[in-house]
Amino acid sequence: xxxxxxxxxxxxxxxxxxxxxxxxxxxxxxxxxxxxxxxxxxxxxxxxxxxxxxxxxxxxxxxxxxxxxxxxxxxxxxxxxxxxxxxxxxxxxxxxxxxxxxxxxxxxxxxxxxxxxxxxxxxxxxxx
Numbered sequence: 001x002x003x004x005x006x007x008x009x010x011x012x013x014x015x016x017x018x019x020x021x022x023x024x025x026x027x028x029x030x031x032x033x034x035x036x037x038x039x040x041x042x043x044x045x046x047x048x049x050x051x052x053x054x055x056x057x058x059x060x061x062x063x064x065x066x067x068x069x070x071x072x073x074x075x076x077x078x079x080x081x082x083x084x085x086x087x088x089x090x091x092x093x094x095x096x097x098x099x100x101x102x103x104x105x106x107x108x109x110x111x112x113x114x115x116x117x118x119x120x121x122x123x124x125x126x127x128x
Contacts, residue, residue, distance in 0.1 A: 040080065
């Protein structure tokens, strides 16, 4: 995480990769047949992961959601953790940019989105 991380001012420190990996390993040992998608949604393992993060991480890591944990090694687990973290940082940066783009002129316009001249941020890196 760089100096401009959107997570830097949170009242609770961001999750530790080592803690998440350790929780993942324990769950893999106790429930080797559980699907990876179910594990990623387990808030006791990886707090804050939702459907979008789960789907994006699995897609970009080329892992089927029903892959059993016994087939997910530490290297792949680390990749999923890092991908979710990068996704969340980018998502928060996009939301911050959208919020800051709302000018006083827009407040009375009834528009919830930034003005049309603002390039919107998408997760794939393209802009509209």
